[in-house]
Amino acid sequence: MDKRLKSLYQSVILEHNKSPLNFEKKEAASYQLKAYNSMCGDKYQLYFDVVEDRITNVYFHGYGCAISKAATSILTKHLDQKTFEEAQQICHLYLKHLQTDVLSEEEMIEEFEAFSAAQHFPGRAQCASLSWVETLGFLEERLKSES
Amino acid sequence: MTKVKFLKSEFPIFQHYPDLVYLDSAATTQKPRVVIDGIQRFYEMENANIHRGLYDLAAKTTERYELVRCKIADFIGANSAKEIIYTSGTTASINLVARSFVAPQLKAGDEVLISAMEHHANLIPWQMICQQKDAKLSIIPFLEDGSLDLAAFQQMLDSKVKFLAIVHISNTFGTVNPIAEMIRLAHEKDIPVLIDAAQSIANYRLHVKNLDADFLVFSGHKIYGPTGIGVLYGKEEYLQQMQPINFGGDMIRNVTFEATSFADVPQKFEAGTTNIAGVIGLGYAVDFVKTLDQVVLQNHLNSLLQNTTSALKKIEGLQIVGTAKQKSAICSFVLDNVHPHDVATFLATENIAVRAGNHCTQPALETLGTGATTRASFGIYNTLEDVEKLATAVQQIKDFFG
Numbered sequence: 001m002d003k004r005l006k007s008l009y010q011s012v013i014l015e016h017n018k019s020p021l022n023f024e025k026k027e028a029a030s031y032q033l034k035a036y037n038s039m040c041g042d043k044y045q046l047y048f049d050v051v052e053d054r055i056t057n058v059y060f061h062g063y064g065c066a067i068s069k070a071a072t073s074i075l076t077k078h079l080d081q082k083t084f085e086e087a088q089q090i091c092h093l094y095l096k097h098l099q100t101d102v103l104s105e106e107e108m109i110e111e112f113e114a115f116s117a118a119q120h121f122p123g124r125a126q127c128a129s130l131s132w133v134e135t136l137g138f139l140e141e142r143l144k145s146e147s
Numbered sequence: 148m149t150k151v152k153f154l155k156s157e158f159p160i161f162q163h164y165p166d167l168v169y170l171d172s173a174a175t176t177q178k179p180r181v182v183i184d185g186i187q188r189f190y191e192m193e194n195a196n197i198h199r200g201l202y203d204l205a206a207k208t209t210e211r212y213e214l215v216r217c218k219i220a221d222f223i224g225a226n227s228a229k230e231i232i233y234t235s236g237t238t239a240s241i242n243l244v245a246r247s248f249v250a251p252q253l254k255a256g257d258e259v260l261i262s263a264m265e266h267h268a269n270l271i272p273w274q275m276i277c278q279q280k281d282a283k284l285s286i287i288p289f290l291e292d293g294s295l296d297l298a299a300f301q302q303m304l305d306s307k308v309k310f311l312a313i314v315h316i317s318n319t320f321g322t323v324n325p326i327a328e329m330i331r332l333a334h335e336k337d338i339p340v341l342i343d344a345a346q347s348i349a350n351y352r353l354h355v356k357n358l359d360a361d362f363l364v365f366s367g368h369k370i371y372g373p374t375g376i377g378v379l380y381g382k383e384e385y386l387q388q389m390q391p392i393n394f395g396g397d398m399i400r401n402v403t404f405e406a407t408s409f410a411d412v413p414q415k416f417e418a419g420t421t422n423i424a425g426v427i428g429l430g431y432a433v434d435f436v437k438t439l440d441q442v443v444l445q446n447h448l449n450s451l452l453q454n455t456t457s458a459l460k461k462i463e464g465l466q467i468v469g470t471a472k473q474k475s476a477i478c479s480f481v482l483d484n485v486h487p488h489d490v491a492t493f494l495a496t497e498n499i500a501v502r503a504g505n506h507c508t509q510p511a512l513e514t515l516g517t518g519a520t521t522r523a524s525f526g527i528y529n530t531l532e533d534v535e536k537l538a539t540a541v542q543q544i545k546d547f548f549g
Contacts, residue, residue: 002497
């Protein structure tokens with residue numbers, strides 16, 4: 001198998017694609033976001049339960065490629081139980097890693113590593129960033145409205 | 148007449164990329180040397196603006212530009228070159244008809260009829276004018292196999308319907324719609340018809356007069372020609388009625404600061420300096436397609452489709468999307484638990500170029516309950532070897548994702 005391809009479809013992505021975490025419809029959640037890529041049709045609904053400024057539950061549901069699905073699954077794992085500010089920081093780290101691939105050792109979260117390969121495939125970088133960019137926008141808005 | 152199997156060598160891209168398996172001709176076709184050389188020659192030796200210059204170069208270019216119009220008229224069986232309008236492509240052609248022919252006649256409560264398998268280009272222009280005029284956009288449904296529901300179509304043809312716009316070949320399912328029959332039925336109710344021939348122009352000989360099509364549209368880049376050039380065919384009486392929607396140079400008869408009178412068809416629709424090199428290139432593309440033996444061409448494309456269908460069907464968990472009896476060489480499929488984009492990325496590493504996504508037919512795919520497919524579409528340069536490579540690679544993808 002092609003080496004580049006292997007770097008993209010690492011086991012972490014394949015596992016999260018096959019058995020995504022928190023993959024459930026939660027219509028009663030405090031907030032719902034839509035992460036939609038009109039170019040390819042990837043479409044996820046993200047559900048956040050929020051108590052004060054803390055995310056107490058994250059779920060997602062929808063349809064998309066292995067990369068976007070795994071990236072969203074990992075998002076739900078890492079933002080669970082985080083405050084808006086902490087969550088915002090994690091989103092920044094993840095997106096910075098995607099774009100530049102230069103996180104320091106302390107900054108790096110192991111599961112993020114797999115996704116940096118996406119930027120070397122035409123048209124696939126946004127698969128890895130789709131849900132994260134939407135979530136970051138949501139968090140920024142919440143933080144702004146609270147301040 | 149050229150035999151199809153020798154044609155691959157006419158396309159320089161395959162000399163630069165000998166391993167390229169190009170299965171995305173429904174998105175755009177590759178260009179034969181004669182088109183590429185023709186455009187280069189135009190810029191090197193013939194470039195001048197048209198309809199203006201009083202010098203040899205300009206006069207010759209104008210002549211060539213108008214000669215291509217005659218060539219296209221002849222190619223699609225139009226009455227005269229006046230019925231051929233140059234546009235930037237299928238999308239621009241449809242927008243012109245929607246805004247300039249249909250919208251001015253449309254009243255509240257009227258209907259425009261399209262099908263559920265239209266490309267967004269043959270949906271949104273109608274949706275927009277219907278919204279503006281408080282008219283209704285009615286959608287002919289399709290059956291499970293991706294063929295049009297003709298019984299429903301006949302029932303929908305009532306006196307409220309003022310226009311029918313229908314795709315000849317679905318870019319997603321490959322379905323070939325029975326346009327001759329549909330035009331006949333629509334005309335029984337005095338409903339004018341536009342045929343979106345984007346996917347059929349390269350592979351089917353269309354004769355607008357025999358079909359009695361009122362409008363027919365296509366793009367140059369899907370008939371082995373350049374991008375940015377397309378055609379609107381319209382019956383002359385309709386074109387005469389239509390007002391231009393773009394205003395500027397070259398489309399006028401007389402201009403004062405107070406008023407302007409427009410040129411005759413087709414010039415009144417071609418404001419500004421048009422894509423002259425595109426027209427010249429399209430002329431070479433039409434010449435090229437005319438040299439292809441229709442029987443050989445159809446047999447070749449049909450054998451590519453049949454072989455692809457039977458090879459892919461053997462793969463467990465793969466479903467072909469679009470299985471109508473009348474199909475062109477377009478094969479969409481979905482693979483259980485593997486998203487089309489993952490399929491396409493895998494194929495890309497094997498030098499196999501396909502399209503994955505919604506193919507600009509979002510509502511059609513949502514009707515089927517899927518957001519996206521992988522689509523292999525064929526051109527005259529494809530071979531059975533390409534089909535084998537595709538099938539082998541798809542099987543590997545299936546094995547990899549398990």
